[in-house]
Amino acid sequence: MAAEQTPDPLAVLRAAIEGAAARLDGDAGRRLTLERPPKPELGDYSTNAAMLLAPAVGTPPREVAARMREELVARLGASAERVEVAGPGFLNLFLSDGWHREAVADLLVRDRRAEPAGDEWVLVEFVSANPTGPVTAAGGRGAAYGDSLARLLEFTGQRVEREYYLNDTGSQVRLFAESIAARMRDQEPPPGGYSGDYVRELAEKLGSGADPDDLDALGRLGTEAMRTRIEATLSRFGIRFDTWFSERSLHESGGLEATLAELRERGHVYDSEGAVWLRTTDFSDDKDRVLIRADGEPTYFAADVAYHRDKIDRGAELMLTPLGADHHGYVPRMRAAFAAMGTDPDRYEAPIMQLVGIVEGGERARMSKRKGEFVTLDELIEDIGTDATRFFLLQRSHDTAVDLDLELARSTSQDNPVYYVQYAHARIASILRKAADEGRAAVAEPETIADAASAESALLAPAEPTERALVRRLLELPAEVATAAERRAPHRLCAYATATAADFHAFYRDCRVVGAEPGTEAARLGLCVATMRTIATTLGLLGVGAPERM
RNA sequence: GCCCCCGUAGCUCAGUGGACAGAGCGGCUGCCUUCUAAGCAGCGGGCCGCAGGUUCGAAUCCUGCCGGGGGCGCCA
Numbered sequence: 001m002a003a004e005q006t007p008d009p010l011a012v013l014r015a016a017i018e019g020a021a022a023r024l025d026g027d028a029g030r031r032l033t034l035e036r037p038p039k040p041e042l043g044d045y046s047t048n049a050a051m052l053l054a055p056a057v058g059t060p061p062r063e064v065a066a067r068m069r070e071e072l073v074a075r076l077g078a079s080a081e082r083v084e085v086a087g088p089g090f091l092n093l094f095l096s097d098g099w100h101r102e103a104v105a106d107l108l109v110r111d112r113r114a115e116p117a118g119d120e121w122v123l124v125e126f127v128s129a130n131p132t133g134p135v136t137a138a139g140g141r142g143a144a145y146g147d148s149l150a151r152l153l154e155f156t157g158q159r160v161e162r163e164y165y166l167n168d169t170g171s172q173v174r175l176f177a178e179s180i181a182a183r184m185r186d187q188e189p190p191p192g193g194y195s196g197d198y199v200r201e202l203a204e205k206l207g208s209g210a211d212p213d214d215l216d217a218l219g220r221l222g223t224e225a226m227r228t229r230i231e232a233t234l235s236r237f238g239i240r241f242d243t244w245f246s247e248r249s250l251h252e253s254g255g256l257e258a259t260l261a262e263l264r265e266r267g268h269v270y271d272s273e274g275a276v277w278l279r280t281t282d283f284s285d286d287k288d289r290v291l292i293r294a295d296g297e298p299t300y301f302a303a304d305v306a307y308h309r310d311k312i313d314r315g316a317e318l319m320l321t322p323l324g325a326d327h328h329g330y331v332p333r334m335r336a337a338f339a340a341m342g343t344d345p346d347r348y349e350a351p352i353m354q355l356v357g358i359v360e361g362g363e364r365a366r367m368s369k370r371k372g373e374f375v376t377l378d379e380l381i382e383d384i385g386t387d388a389t390r391f392f393l394l395q396r397s398h399d400t401a402v403d404l405d406l407e408l409a410r411s412t413s414q415d416n417p418v419y420y421v422q423y424a425h426a427r428i429a430s431i432l433r434k435a436a437d438e439g440r441a442a443v444a445e446p447e448t449i450a451d452a453a454s455a456e457s458a459l460l461a462p463a464e465p466t467e468r469a470l471v472r473r474l475l476e477l478p479a480e481v482a483t484a485a486e487r488r489a490p491h492r493l494c495a496y497a498t499a500t501a502a503d504f505h506a507f508y509r510d511c512r513v514v515g516a517e518p519g520t521e522a523a524r525l526g527l528c529v530a531t532m533r534t535i536a537t538t539l540g541l542l543g544v545g546a547p548e549r550m
Numbered sequence: 551g552c553c554c555c556c557g558u559a560g561c562u563c564a565g566u567g568g569a570c571a572g573a574g575c576g577g578c579u580g581c582c583u584u585c586u587a588a589g590c591a592g593c594g595g596g597c598c599g600c601a602g603g604u605u606c607g608a609a610u611c612c613u614g615c616c617g618g619g620g621g622c623g624c625c626a
């Protein structure tokens with residue numbers, strides 16, 4: 001696409017500011033901002049460049065700003081109506097009709113993906129909840145987060161695979177099998193076992209096809225059944241994994257032994273107290289970690305190290321692994337294991353998800369998989385739907401512990417922010433249907449526009465403050481996506497989607513679209529098309545649908 | 551005791567060095583003969599946990615303290 005070559009309207013502004021800054025012989029560096037001022041009287045955009053330059057230049061910020069202003073005016077030419085120095089030394093840019101018209105035209109023809117951040121091969125492992133029960137609401141947060149992260153990275157040009165690590169062997173599976181066996185005999189599960197109703201149901205379903213004395217088989221059958229259920233739940237939630245990686249296969253294939261041997265050969269393994277240890281303290285862990293227990297059984301950690309050896313061998317360059325806060329202590333030892341394998345620990349990245357508390361009727365629901373006391377993701381989806389659930393769970397930073405009040409989520413489902421955003425999308429679709437009915441959509445349809453110049457000649461400049469504000473909001477998408485991806489922060493997209501919808505609703509109030517003056521109508525239809533695409537893209541990155549009617 | 555996360559409006563939370571600090575929900579008041587009122591506009595609501603420090607400038611960075619959550623297994 002031709003537009004790919006030309007910088008977008010914001011890049012042009014930024015280049016002008018950087019050029020003006022360079023003339024003053026100052027290095028404003030990366031911290032130079034191009035942002036929307038808090039109030040409309042302060043212009044369309046502002047920059048802090050002069051304030052950053054002041055120390056190096058050696059004159060007060062406002063003086064630097066005054067000198068930069070002249071440079072900037074010259075460089076911006078017809079794009080700017082005027083540039084003002086304000087406050088402590090901000091430069092406020094008031095952009096011209098022409099710039100806004102070009103911006104709308106550009107929005108219509110540009111492929112608005114973020115600048116490729118690289119073409120790294122990223123393996124996102126997420127959820128990976130034990131197949132000894134259904135996915136809980138907390139697991140749903142990890143699911144929504146991991147999937148959105150994967151979508152974000154794909155969008156920014158990375159090669160992404162989604163993987164679920166299935167802990168289908170080990171002590172928890174054994175306990176699960178014992179719990180099933182107990183239910184088959186109409187007994188209570190063993191102490192600390194799984195007492196949820198689903199275990200009873202599973203026992204009934206297995207019925208005569210299973211032998212309560214064959215715990216290996218029960219474990220296998222039980223985890224397979226749970227895996228099927230988990231896959232169905234996540235599929236309903238809009239998530240598909242490329243790979244379901246079985247821990248048991250790691251034991252059976254000898255991968256675990258091979259990794260152990262490799263670590264021993266590298267000199268990081270020692271025997272003590274009947275167990276086999278990895279000297280993770282050589283790589284800044286608090287204490288060494290057991291790989292093989294005194295009873296001869298490998299630990300979960302040993303299998304996980306072997307699993308990551310496998311990821312590395314498969315060619316994964318970045319291994320992104322969102323973990324629940326209850327596993328955060330695990331990160332240093334895994335980084336140490338990477339170092340012990342001679343691999344850069346930075347290739348292992350584990351964003352920590354804070355916990356989800358479910359509150360119902362003022363009561364905090366207990367979350368224990370073993371006790372069978374938890375709210376499942378299935379229940380959440382049934383209660384408030386996939387879109388609302390995903391938006392709810394993604395709205396807040398993964399770093400923040402959130403309480404989800406189920407009653408509130410249900411009762412106010414109509415006021416849920418996700419509907420606010422979706423409504424804007426549906427509203428635009430309705431306008432476009434109306435325009436099509438009246439045969440007016442042609443000029444705004446992307447297919448009919450060869451390039452920005454042809455679009456521009458057909459459009460009049462947006463004049464209303466609210467339509468200009470909407471244009472500026474839409475231009476932010478690539479930067480927002482890039483930031484969200486870099487910071488592993490999909491919640492920023494929720495905020496952006498909400499702000500975009502708000503700007504659209506204000507535009508809708510002020511600006512008649514169908515039936516306006518021809519050039520204005522064309523420009524506004526173009527703005528509607530661009531807004532609809534922006535919202536659809538943003539919601540798509542969150543895994544939320546963008547309906548044409550509501 | 552040590553480690554991680556969080557203390558921002560009545561509630562749930564955005565805001566990782568810039569202008570008088572924001573959104574949603576809840577409360578109050580207006581707005582549908584015109585492209586969707588799941589909307590818009592307005593009012594009310596704040597010692598940004600506390601105390602120091604760095605900076606021209608701090609909710610944001612540093613230190614200490616207080617409060618909440620999580621973790622410190624040869625469980626996963």
